[in-house]
Amino acid sequence: MKMSYPLSYKILILIIILSGCSNNSITVSENMDPFERMNRQVFSFNKKVDERIISPISSTYEKEIPASTRKAIRNHIDWLDTPNTILNSSLQIDFKNTILASAKFMLNGLTLGFYDLDKGETAIKKRDFGSTLAKYNVPEGPFLMVPFIGPKTSRAFTGTILNTNIMSNISSSPLNDLRLMEVPLDTIDTRSKLSKTIDNIYESPDPYIKLRSFYIQNRRNIVYGKKYINLKDKETDAEFEKLLE
Amino acid sequence: MQNLKNYWNKFKYILLLVSILFSPVFTYNSYSDDLQQGNKLILEMIAKAQKHALETIELSSEDRSKKITPLINSYINLDFMAKATTGSFWKKATDDQKTKYKLALLHQIVNTIEDHLNTLATMTYKPLSSELRGKKLIYVRGVIEDRKKNNPPINLLWKLSKGKDETFGILDLEIEGISLVRSHKSEAISILRKNKGDFNYLIEKLKIKK
Numbered sequence: 171m172k173m174s175y176p177l178s179y180k181i182l183i184l185i186i187i188l189s190g191c192s193n194n195s196i197t198v199s200e201n202m203d204p205f206e207r208m209n210r211q212v213f214s215f216n217k218k219v220d221e222r223i224i225s226p227i228s229s230t231y232e233k234e235i236p237a238s239t240r241k242a243i244r245n246h247i248d249w250l251d252t253p254n255t256i257l258n259s260s261l262q263i264d265f266k267n268t269i270l271a272s273a274k275f276m277l278n279g280l281t282l283g284f285y286d287l288d289k290g291e292t293a294i295k296k297r298d299f300g301s302t303l304a305k306y307n308v309p310e311g312p313f314l315m316v317p318f319i320g321p322k323t324s325r326a327f328t329g330t331i332l333n334t335n336i337m338s339n340i341s342s343s344p345l346n347d348l349r350l351m352e353v354p355l356d357t358i359d360t361r362s363k364l365s366k367t368i369d370n371i372y373e374s375p376d377p378y379i380k381l382r383s384f385y386i387q388n389r390r391n392i393v394y395g396k397k398y399i400n401l402k403d404k405e406t407d408a409e410f411e412k413l414l415e
Numbered sequence: 416m417q418n419l420k421n422y423w424n425k426f427k428y429i430l431l432l433v434s435i436l437f438s439p440v441f442t443y444n445s446y447s448d449d450l451q452q453g454n455k456l457i458l459e460m461i462a463k464a465q466k467h468a469l470e471t472i473e474l475s476s477e478d479r480s481k482k483i484t485p486l487i488n489s490y491i492n493l494d495f496m497a498k499a500t501t502g503s504f505w506k507k508a509t510d511d512q513k514t515k516y517k518l519a520l521l522h523q524i525v526n527t528i529e530d531h532l533n534t535l536a537t538m539t540y541k542p543l544s545s546e547l548r549g550k551k552l553i554y555v556r557g558v559i560e561d562r563k564k565n566n567p568p569i570n571l572l573w574k575l576s577k578g579k580d581e582t583f584g585i586l587d588l589e590i591e592g593i594s595l596v597r598s599h600k601s602e603a604i605s606i607l608r609k610n611k612g613d614f615n616y617l618i619e620k621l622k623i624k625k
Contacts, residue, residue, distance in 0.1 A: 370526075375617070376620070399592065406574075410495075410586060411551055
C-alpha cells in the first residue's frame with residue numbers, strides 16, 4: 171500500500187466539504203445540461219473517432235475472435251477492475267460487497283481473472299468513486315460529454331479522475347502497467363458488446379439526446395439502485411394513469 | 416308473519432356479511448386473472464418474435480422490418496406511446512400529423528426490435544414476476560438469458576394496461592432499467608422545443624437513417 175497520507179486526507183477533506191454544502195436529492199429529470207452546445211460538439215468529435223477508428227476495429231475483433239475468448243478477455247478486464255470495487259465498497263460501508271468482491275478477486279486471481287471460477291454465482295455490485303461521492307451526498311452535477319471517454323455526469327467524471335489517481339497510488343506497479351495496457355482492449359471489447367445499441371443511437375433522430383437519456387437512466391440505476399427506480403416508477407405510474415384516463 | 420320478517424332481516428345481514436367477506440376474493444381473482452393474462456401476452460409475443468427471427472434470418476433488414484411490423488403493432492398501445500412521447504405538444508398536432516407521427520414512431524420501435532432480433536432468437540426468456548400498479552397498470556418482469564452463457568442476463572420490465580376492449584397493450588419496455596418511452600420522449604420533446612412545436616419537422620427527423 172503506497173497511498174500517501176496527504177492524498178488520502180485530501181480526498182477525505184474534499185468529500186466532507188462537498189457533502190456539507192450539497193443537496194443530493196435524487197431526480198428523474200434528464201435536463202441538467204447547461205453545456206449542451208459544447209457537449210454536442212464533443213459528441214460529434216467522439217462519433218467521428220468511433221466511426222473511423224474504434225468501430226471498424228471492434229467489428230473485426232467480434233468477427234475474428236471466438237465468443238469464448240472474448241468472454242475470457244471480458245472476465246480479465248472485470249477482474250482488473252475489482253480492487254476499485256473493493257476500495258469503494260469499503261468507503262461506502264458496504265462490507266458484504268467488500269468481502270464478496272475480495273474473495274472473488276483472490277479466487278479468480280488463480281487464473282489472472284481469465285476464467286470465472288465462481289461461475290457467476292456471487293453477485294457483486296460494481297462500485298466506483300462516482301458512486302462513493304454520491305453516497306457522501308455530492309450532487310450529480312451537469313451532464314458532460316468528455317473527449318475520447320464519452321458521456322459522464324460531472325460527479326462521475328470527478329470519480330474517474332480520482333479512480334485513476336488513487337488506484338495508481340495503491341496498486342502494485344505491474345498491475346498498473348497491465349491496467350494501462352488494457353485500456354484500448356477494454357474500449358474495443360465494450361464497443362463490440364454495445365455495437366447494436368450504439369448503432370441504434372446513431373440511427374435515432376437526435377443521437378446526442380438519446381445517448382444522454384440512456385446514460386443518465388443507466389448511471390442512476392447503478393448509483394442509487396432501488397431508491398431511484400421506485401421514484402421513477404412512481405412518477406411514471408402517475409403520468410401513465412393520467413394519460414390512460 | 417313477524418317470524419318471517421325476522422328471518423328475512425337476519426338473512427339480509429348474513430347476505431351482507433358474506434358479500435363483504437368474499438368481495439376481496441372476487442377482486443383478487445380478477446387481479447390474478449389480469450396478472451396471468453399480462454404474463455401470457457408477453458410469453459406469446461416473445462415466442463412469436465423468436466419464430467419470426469428464425470424464419471426471416473435470410474431476409475434483408477428492410478424486408479424483416481416490414482414482416483414484423485403487424486406483429487409488433489398488435490401488441491403495443493401505439494396511441495398511448497405517441498401521446499406519452501410528445502407530452503403537451505400532442506394536443507397541438509393536427510389529426511394528419513398525429514397519424515403520420517404514430518406511423519413514424521412505429522417504424523422506430525420496429526427498427527429497434529429488428530436490430531436485436533438475432534440476439535433474441537439465441538436467448539431464452541424467463542418470466543420473473545408480475546405486479547399490479549394502481550388501478551390500470553401491470554408490470555411484468557422477466558429476464559433473457561444467453562443459452563451458451565457468453566453474455567450476462569438482461570432484465571426486462573414490460574408495462575401493460577387493459578384497453579377499452581379488455582385486451583392488454585404494451586405501454587413501455589424497460590431494458591436494464593432504461594425506459595424506451597422515456598428516451599423517445601426526451602428526443603421528441605427536445606426536437607419539438609427547438610423547432611417551435613413543428614410536428615412535421617419531428618416526423619421528418621424520425622425517418623430511419625440506415
